[in-house]
Amino acid sequence: MKALIRQPALHFILIGLFLFFYQGYREENALREMEALDSDTVQRLQDDFIRQTGRLPTPEHMELLIRQELDSRMLYAEALRRNFHRDDQVVLQRLLRDADFLGLEGNDEEKIRAAIELGVHESDEVIRRRMIQRMEKHAQTSTDAPTDNELKKLYEEEQARWLVPARYTFQQVFFSADRDGFPEQRAERHLTELRGEADVTEAGDPFLHGRQFAARSLQDMTYMFGAAFSDAMDAAGPPLGEWFGPVPSAYGAHLVRVEDVQPARQRSFDEVKPKLVAIWREQEQRIQLQNYLAELRKRYVVVEGRDS
Known part of the structure; x- marks a missing residue:
């Protein structure tokens, strides 16, 4: 020895x-260097925020947007460093398509190699998104199954999520604000007739969504009739089987007869358990990704680019 x-x-x-x-x-x-965002990129982030929200971003919003963009670039750079682009079938197929578009010759392997040498993968947004997804998946390690106690805690924290709203089945007769006369007055004149079992099909004006509505929530009513209608229905506690109104809407006035009400109810723990498991796993994966990004940031230093 x-x-x-x-x-x-x-x-x-x-x-x-x-x-x-x-x-x-x-x-x-x-430590690996990563260029700071140039002014054009920062402006694009601001423009995207305005287009999506309709308002200017605060300095805090801009800081978050810049951080997210830098994180995406960091994940992409890390994916390239790990050569994920060389064994990913989605990326390889995309590189072949790009190679054909550029007129590169050879067999598939030669085309892919030539495309990579030209840096095609660095300017292809589809490849970039795919690489970021690969890194996000790489960061999310498998987790043990959640315990019932963890799921019950999540169930209690998300009570509003499991509320099934009340649903109404009803008929309505519409009186348009675009016709001569006040729609409320026209509705009141017809109310007595309808209570006397007059032919409903002969009353009122045509309405886009029809006369019969089955199992509609107050939110559904807001979408179809406007908030004034759903607020009135919620406040009225409408009697079953009787015509009442006028009920205002964004279009005029309505006479309504509620035929059935399914009360609001809370879904049970057992009923939503599969959904709770999915939410729990999603939360765990998000935490794992954030922890991975925090560690990765320690290895990257942002340096001022030529535009700065």
């Missing part, structure tokens, strides 16, 4: 292994 330890060849092998692993450790933990 001592003789083996004294062998120079063994020493060279051990030193080589040490240098190999040490170099890998240094490369894995070395």
Whole structure:
């Protein structure tokens, strides 16, 4: 054994292994540079925010948007460093398509290699998004199944989510504000007739959504009739089987007869347990991704670009 330890060849092998692993450790933990966002990118982020929300972003919003963009670029850079673009079938197919568009020649492997050498993958937004998705999945390690106590805690925290709203089945007769006369007055004149079992089909004006409505929530009514209608229905506590009104809407006035009401109810824990498991896993994956990003940020330093 001592003789083996004294062998120079063994020493060279051990030193080589040490240098190999040490170099890998240094490369894995070395700081990597990433350019700060240029003014055009920052302006694009602001414009996107305005287009989506209809308002100017606050400084806090802009800081968050910039941080998210830098995180995406960091994930993309890390995916390239790990060569994820060289073994991903979606990326490879995209590179082949780009190679054909550029007129690159050769077999599929040669086209892909040429496209990568030209940096095509760095300017293709589809490839960029795919690489970011790969890194997000890489960051999300598998988790144990949640316990019932964890799910019950989540169930209690999300009570409003499991509320099934009351639903109404009803008929309505519409009196348009676009016709001569006040719609409320016209509705009141017809109310007595309808209570006397007059032919409903002959009363009122045509309405886009029809006369009969089954199992509609107050939110559904707001969408179809406007908030004034759903507010009036909610406040009235409408009697079953009787015509009442006028009920105002965004279009005029209505006479309404409620035929059935399904009261609001809370879904039970057992009923929503599969959904709770999905929510719990999503939360865990989000936490894992944020933790991974926090560690990754320690390895990247943002440097001022040429535009700064």
